[in-house]
Amino acid sequence: MISEGVQVSVETFYQSDYSNPLQSEYMFAYRITLENHNTFPVKLHRRHWFIFDSNGTHREVEGEGVVGIQPTLQPGENYQYVSGCNLRTEMGKMYGTYQMENLLSRSMFDVCIPSFEMIVPFKGN
Numbered sequence: 001m002i003s004e005g006v007q008v009s010v011e012t013f014y015q016s017d018y019s020n021p022l023q024s025e026y027m028f029a030y031r032i033t034l035e036n037h038n039t040f041p042v043k044l045h046r047r048h049w050f051i052f053d054s055n056g057t058h059r060e061v062e063g064e065g066v067v068g069i070q071p072t073l074q075p076g077e078n079y080q081y082v083s084g085c086n087l088r089t090e091m092g093k094m095y096g097t098y099q100m101e102n103l104l105s106r107s108m109f110d111v112c113i114p115s116f117e118m119i120v121p122f123k124g125n
Contacts (some may be wrong), residue, residue, distance in 0.1 A: 003112040005038035026119040036073035041103040049096040053088040090120040
């Protein structure tokens, strides 16, 4: 998905080694790729996530940067990072926004993070 000239792509991975289904703890990793399609450099300042479990509970996570970094992307550049999310159910979803800055005009803008699902893979017998 491209929002405000910045493309956001997401891949998710179930982390069975860090999960404990008997305790309703399901850990997922996700890899985000950001690509700047603008003609100006951008800097990521903040993130704001909405996280939903399939049982109807949800929470918000907000903070500076991503994985402790506030990356700058020149036109045509991309940036990739991996982070994680724990759920209390076998499936859930996340979406949100990144607050970014046009480094030429110094104006701030929001980039949409598309909704993505996290689902425990089913074991076939």
